[in-house]
Amino acid sequence: MSEFIIEAVKVSKSFGGLKAVNEVDLQIPQGSIYSIIGPNGAGKTTFFNCLSGFYTPETGDILYYGTPIQGMPTDFIAEQGISRTYQNVRLFSELTAMENVLIGLHNKQNTNWLDALLHSPRFGREDKWSLREAVRLLEFVGLQGYGDFLAFNLPYGLQRRLEIARALANNPRLLLLDEPTAGMNIQETTDITQFIKKLRDELEITILLIEHDMKVVMGISDGITVLDYGTKIAEGSPEEIQSNSRVIEAYLGPGGAALAEKYQNQRRKNNA
């Protein structure tokens, strides 16, 4: 057993000549909220896809509790307790919210098609349990009463919550959230931030998120890794990242660090 829930060792993934992820190292302690940030096209989502098994990295290892999982089938990785959400919400949109969550419960269920055909006692028990569990999960994410709506009929914010509920149904130990606050207003963003904290504190799920909203990132992260052009350029606590000159340069371009310093000095003066 390793103290890190997931560990990436020199992970690289390229598309043609483009190195989307270049020898990235990452260690995420159990029970933390960890963020990956970086400008557009920095390779954050590609890295995510490597973790969840959508892509197989060309070199490097991904260790989950110390055992390598790179190159394993996606469904196997999901079964191990790694759930994810998507940058653009990807629900089963023609199905109801309840069905979405029930599909999320797939790994926790055992009945097969024969049980379904014969309605064996096992099937009855499991059916009842699944429905109850799904209702509980919908309530947990604040979707009670919306269970019988088709997923695409839900408002955007609720679709995001439903996606999280589906991911939680898998009973994950690691939850990968890809831009959970994208396209949300300030109120919704605050709600989601609280909600992410609640996930960690109540369910003890380790959370890895990609996020563009710096307020959210700096507010809840225990650690941050910054990617730029596929390489890791900085790592540390929110405070360290905020004052890191390479990070500021990546976001604002060359000379940005000096500019930022100038503004910070000015602000200090104003405060004084």
Added chain:
Amino acid sequence: MNKDIIRTSRRKGLIFGIVLVFLVLINFHIMIATMISKLLGTNVLRGAFPEARFMIIFLVLYGLWVGWSAVSREGQTKTKLLEGLVAGMTTGFVLVLFGLILFYLLETRTDVRRYLTALSFSSINIFLLDLEGVGVPVHFALSTLTGLFGGALAVGLRSGAVKGFWNNIKSFIINQRQRITEKLPEFVLKYGKYLIYLVLLVVLLMMPSRWGSYNNFVFGMVGLYVILAIGLNIMLGLSGQFMIGIAALFAMGAYSVALLNSPIPHGVMLGFWPSLVIGMLVAVLGGLLLGLPIMRLRGDYLAIVTLAFGEIIRILLNSDLLTDFTGGPRGVQNIQQPRFFGTPFNDVSYAYLIIIAMAVSIFLYYRLENSRTGRAWLAIKEDTLVARATGINVSKYKLLALCIGAAFAGLAGGIFAARNQFTGPNDHTLMVSINVLSVVIVGGMNSIPGIILGSFALRGLPELLRELETYRLLVFGALLVFMMLARPEGLWPSSRPDLEQKGTLGLKEDLYPEEEEEEGRENV
């Protein structure tokens, strides 16, 4: 403004005119005139031609349609009438040109049947309304007048007064319905649905022995298509695999029963029931063999491969290679009839067998759909990648869908072969696959009532309307295009179950288990 109107209605008239010309070229007008003639009580012998007055009725109806559809929704009455008139005139103009050509052919006695098979002299005569040259101006006059009348009809029927009348009738019906439902006792409301099912069931059980073997044959075919469509729906509607070769699986079921129950070529005579099970298993095996190489294919590629699979099986059955084994192009004849406790099957027993098989298929389908397996299939159909990331073993479930769907297809095939006492390669053409596909799509994917309705519409009606037989493909295509435009989700679209209600009820039971138990004791 006026010019625009004239231009658009001219275009519409032109389209209608050209369509009519094509219909005449394939002899469609004769068929319609025959049908009208039969409807009005004058029987037309097979191969004979109807009287010209029925052709006039057809033209009048067509002209009214032209005028009706040319009229736009908004605008003044005068412009609306003008639109109908212009459209009718344009159609008439097209018909005049066409009529002149035909008249020329008639006068010079030029036989064009080498190129246009349907265009015989009698057909031309009927088109010219038995008036020869005079028929041409009559066509023009008829089109113009009916176009105008059609426009007037549209104006009249879409006016406020008529709409108000309809609305009155509608609200009257709704009121009456409410009053009746209020008066009904509670148990009828609660169990009304089941009562209707019961009545349907009784009717279904009564009919086969009463309405004659022809109807049994037709509706048996409908039933077999329902089973086939359920099989295809598991592949296409639930797990989202675009399968076009279902005829191959159907053939596997049919040939298993045929070969194991016929004196030639093998003389095995195993009996119907075990061979039906073997047929299903063979179909499952076929589904598995087809499934393994296509697991990585999607969409159009999958469609092409499965289509090829269907054709390969048919061609194999037809080939010299397997003549000794499957009977080749001659097929398998004299299939032994099943016995049920010693009594041999007749058409009524087949009808019952099909009803039972259909009921069991529907029952099993519902059980599958509302289970972990069914939901996994739906997830794969909606978004394969996400389904995989949710922990679903996509390949396994896709294969499972193919196998279970194949079992239904094999069941239908086995019954089909035994009922016809014959099966050959021509029973398993591409057309069968396309028919089943159309049943599922026209009826409504994932919807059992839709599939039943689709089977009736696409298999039952054409059999009953024998007149249409020659033009079945034409009507078929028109129906599909129309359906895709008007109701892309099918005749009876599926709906998702209300699971939250069910789940919440379960939760309550669990929150207050003691109350539940007490109530139970009281009841005891």
